[in-house]
Each structure stands twice: as C-alpha cells, then as structure tokens.
Amino acid sequence: MTDRASATARAANPMWGGRFAGGPAEVMAEINPSIGFDKRFYAEDIAGSKAHCSMLVAQGILTRADGAAISAGLDRIETEIAEGRFVFKTAL
Numbered sequence: 280m281t282d283r284a285s286a287t288a289r290a291a292n293p294m295w296g297g298r299f300a301g302g303p304a305e306v307m308a309e310i311n312p313s314i315g316f317d318k319r320f321y322a323e324d325i326a327g328s329k330a331h332c333s334m335l336v337a338q339g340i341l342t343r344a345d346g347a348a349i350s351a352g353l354d355r356i357e358t359e360i361a362e363g364r365f366v367f368k369t370a371l
Contacts, residue, residue, distance in 0.1 A: 312369045314367050314369050317367060318367055321357070322357065325353050325356065325357045328353055329350055329353050332346050332349045332350055332353070333346065333350075
C-alpha cells in the first residue's frame, strides 16, 4: 500500500487501523454495538479485564509495570463510571 493510500485508509476510519478503506456496513453499525450491555456489566467486564491482565503478567507476556499501569487505568475507568463521569460512546 502506498503512503497516500495508507493515509486515506486511516482517515476513513481510525478504528480499523488502516486495514480497510471504510468502516463496517451500516447494518452492522446498527446491530453490533453492545453499549447497553456494557453499561450494565461494566464492573464484571473490568474485573475480567483485570484478571486477564494479571494472567498476562504472571505468564511474562506483560511486564509488572505495564500490568500495574493497565490495572490503574481500569481502576480509573471504574471510578469514572461509578461517579457518572464516564461517557459511553457507541462509535467506540
């Protein structure tokens, strides 16, 4: 892919990482978001992510420092949600 084509692909939809020229089909954008579930199960989702992070550290896939940073970030997100400051975005 040329530099110009790569830049065009990234500009089309940064969530796709430049692998595709456009985003998902409109119908997928309508039926795929799980934001309603994400809002209700945030505590369980974060707990699972923290457990996964701990496993990655234990297996030597992540460093202890990276694991601690990820865990702290998850704690921060959990606090923001609990305090009503976190903005859930369907686009993400």
